[in-house]
Amino acid sequence: MTWQRRHVLATDDWSRDEIEHVLRTTDAMVEVLRRPIRRTPALRGRTVILFFAESSTRTRVSFELAAKALSADVTNITASGSSVEKGETLLDTVRTLTALGGDVIVMRHAASGAPYFVAERTNAAVINAGDGWHAHPTQGLLDAYTLRAALGDLAGKRVVIVGDITHSRVARSDIDTLVPLGATVTLSGPPTLVPSAWRCGMAPRGTAYEPDLERALDGADAVIALRLQKERQHAGLLPSLREYARTWGLTDERVARMRPEAPVLHPGPMNEGVEIAASVAHGARSLIESQVTNGVAVRMALLYLLAGTPDARELSTVDASRTA
Amino acid sequence: MSRITELRRDAERRGLITAPGFIDLHAHLREPGFEDSETIATGAHAALAGGFTTVCAMPNTEPAIDSPGLIAQLLARGDAAKGARVLPIAAITRGRRGTELADLIELAAAGAVAFSDDGSPVADAQLLRSALEYARSAARPIFEHPQDLSLSGAGVMHEGAVSARLGLAGLPAAAEESAIARDIALAKLTGGRLHLSHVSTAGGVELVRRAKAGGLAITAEVTPHHLALTDEWVAGSRAFAWEDDGPRASPYDTATKVNPPLRTAADVRSCWAGLMDGTIDAIATDHAPHASIRKDVEYQEAAFGISGFETAVPLLLAGVAAGWGTWERVVDALTRGPAAVLGIDVPADDLIVIDPAAVWTPAAASLRSLGKNTPLLGRGLVGRVVAAMVGDELRLETALA
Numbered sequence: 001m002t003w004q005r006r007h008v009l010a011t012d013d014w015s016r017d018e019i020e021h022v023l024r025t026t027d028a029m030v031e032v033l034r035r036p037i038r039r040t041p042a043l044r045g046r047t048v049i050l051f052f053a054e055s056s057t058r059t060r061v062s063f064e065l066a067a068k069a070l071s072a073d074v075t076n077i078t079a080s081g082s083s084v085e086k087g088e089t090l091l092d093t094v095r096t097l098t099a100l101g102g103d104v105i106v107m108r109h110a111a112s113g114a115p116y117f118v119a120e121r122t123n124a125a126v127i128n129a130g131d132g133w134h135a136h137p138t139q140g141l142l143d144a145y146t147l148r149a150a151l152g153d154l155a156g157k158r159v160v161i162v163g164d165i166t167h168s169r170v171a172r173s174d175i176d177t178l179v180p181l182g183a184t185v186t187l188s189g190p191p192t193l194v195p196s197a198w199r200c201g202m203a204p205r206g207t208a209y210e211p212d213l214e215r216a217l218d219g220a221d222a223v224i225a226l227r228l229q230k231e232r233q234h235a236g237l238l239p240s241l242r243e244y245a246r247t248w249g250l251t252d253e254r255v256a257r258m259r260p261e262a263p264v265l266h267p268g269p270m271n272e273g274v275e276i277a278a279s280v281a282h283g284a285r286s287l288i289e290s291q292v293t294n295g296v297a298v299r300m301a302l303l304y305l306l307a308g309t310p311d312a313r314e315l316s317t318v319d320a321s322r323t324a
Numbered sequence: 325m326s327r328i329t330e331l332r333r334d335a336e337r338r339g340l341i342t343a344p345g346f347i348d349l350h351a352h353l354r355e356p357g358f359e360d361s362e363t364i365a366t367g368a369h370a371a372l373a374g375g376f377t378t379v380c381a382m383p384n385t386e387p388a389i390d391s392p393g394l395i396a397q398l399l400a401r402g403d404a405a406k407g408a409r410v411l412p413i414a415a416i417t418r419g420r421r422g423t424e425l426a427d428l429i430e431l432a433a434a435g436a437v438a439f440s441d442d443g444s445p446v447a448d449a450q451l452l453r454s455a456l457e458y459a460r461s462a463a464r465p466i467f468e469h470p471q472d473l474s475l476s477g478a479g480v481m482h483e484g485a486v487s488a489r490l491g492l493a494g495l496p497a498a499a500e501e502s503a504i505a506r507d508i509a510l511a512k513l514t515g516g517r518l519h520l521s522h523v524s525t526a527g528g529v530e531l532v533r534r535a536k537a538g539g540l541a542i543t544a545e546v547t548p549h550h551l552a553l554t555d556e557w558v559a560g561s562r563a564f565a566w567e568d569d570g571p572r573a574s575p576y577d578t579a580t581k582v583n584p585p586l587r588t589a590a591d592v593r594s595c596w597a598g599l600m601d602g603t604i605d606a607i608a609t610d611h612a613p614h615a616s617i618r619k620d621v622e623y624q625e626a627a628f629g630i631s632g633f634e635t636a637v638p639l640l641l642a643g644v645a646a647g648w649g650t651w652e653r654v655v656d657a658l659t660r661g662p663a664a665v666l667g668i669d670v671p672a673d674d675l676i677v678i679d680p681a682a683v684w685t686p687a688a689a690s691l692r693s694l695g696k697n698t699p700l701l702g703r704g705l706v707g708r709v710v711a712a713m714v715g716d717e718l719r720l721e722t723a724l725a
Binding site: 012089090091109111112113114116117120131132133134135166169172195196197198202204 | 483484485487488489490491492496574575576620621622623624625
């Protein structure tokens, strides 16, 4: 297939072919990252602007490494120290970013939908690095890549996502990526943290809600634990973190209910002892470090597909995947 | 032959529809305080372009309309505009702060046709009780905005499958239903004249239906957008509730952000059913124009409201064409219904002319309202008001077909 998209805002309207194409391109990037010199000239002369209006270290650094491995020029605009904190509107920021002439804007924003606002008003390609509760498409793709590396074809596989589903862009993007690849998703977590519609017969295609985590994990092929924001307790959605950990925390005993060697993922940063026990986070099933490594490769793949220069011929494997 | 008879005959000869001038119980004209969004003059002319020859102006201005002097000023501006007649609604509570009653009797004497803190409910039940009791002496209805603020929280759209998908905080139907239940209980307690603004949920319609069946003299209104658009519009759909498929736009368009929010197709269906069986007395636009600065922002940050005058007729005609209601009932709910809510007669010397076949596309430049905030921009519509006569004076005449 030929890559057509200008932006990566969410994967909810992507075809299976498009997802597969990104995963194949990621394979080539993983290969680049294994070379002694982890750098290709595919984005030489291109400028990538990292616009993070919400604090994030891990995702920002991952994109930065990805852009640099492709030889792009990288500029950071973060919330602290930028005019975002001084009350500049998003519209002002978009005008400035566009005038600066970046080729790609990688953005994180606390408001769901903000990347759509930016994409409509700029000539640059926009990659959503997380918007509010809505989407985190690179996380969805890297989770799919990581799970596929561990499990092979995802058709017929059942993945459990446990935690604060309502406020999780990771959960939404995981669903949007794993279901088209043939997996089914079991959502688990406190009823106060799962959208009411999804608990009442209107769950997204390919998903189901099972409040009992142990039942959800029985025979599952993988589990993704979500970070629990401690402020949910203050909002009256949870009685206590202790009760949460006892009911929905991933422990060794619970994880053992899954199929043998079924992996454990977490988007990080973790609250060890709350949503995941330290022994699980650092145990044999954990793929949490692979997620971090694969994250760089997935982001390289997307940057390449959106902004790779046509003369980046020397990366023949990537070039082949781009036009295959 | 009077001019009104002449206009009617001329219109009928051309195959156009005529109707008594429409009466809008619920509009935000924004003056004083928000003249970048609308003025009484621009609003009065936008209203005419939508077929409304009488509009009730909501008092959530800056300052709020809570004194006889402000009422007099508003009436004078309305007269000078030579558009639709402008009838002022006064605030229920001083400064719309929800703590003490405004001088309701003096406000009525100055010309206020109703009282409302619209934009906000009167959250304090005891205060609303007092308002319903006291307003009887002013002989004016209380227009209540039914919303339980503790339940609606930080919501920005209808809570349901679409809000779950988009990751936006929801305004549950229960936030409207529980408020309507409370308001009905207070109407029963006080015998006051309660009018419920912008009912938008199936459950809300049912509560009103049962209250009326029990003999309670309350009234209710519904907006044209709640009779046609659904929460799928926030996700980018531009299909009416009765259409399976339609044009698409970008998701998170802040023009779809309105309070009460766009609900599901089932709610739209129930609103039509309530309109048809008389549960709902009036169609009111809740015309809520906003300057672009309050809409050209993130969805969460955007102001609530749809600029509604000029697209009301085509939305209602489309619903009728789809078989969800009848034109006779729609006209009744735009004329006799709202007049009865206000306790006035339908002005006999107002007339509007509609070209039911006119195909047009709303565009920012062609809307007369300063508020260009409608999700219908760029969407093809059928049916348009082409002439309006107010007090036997032709105040709107577009190029007739």
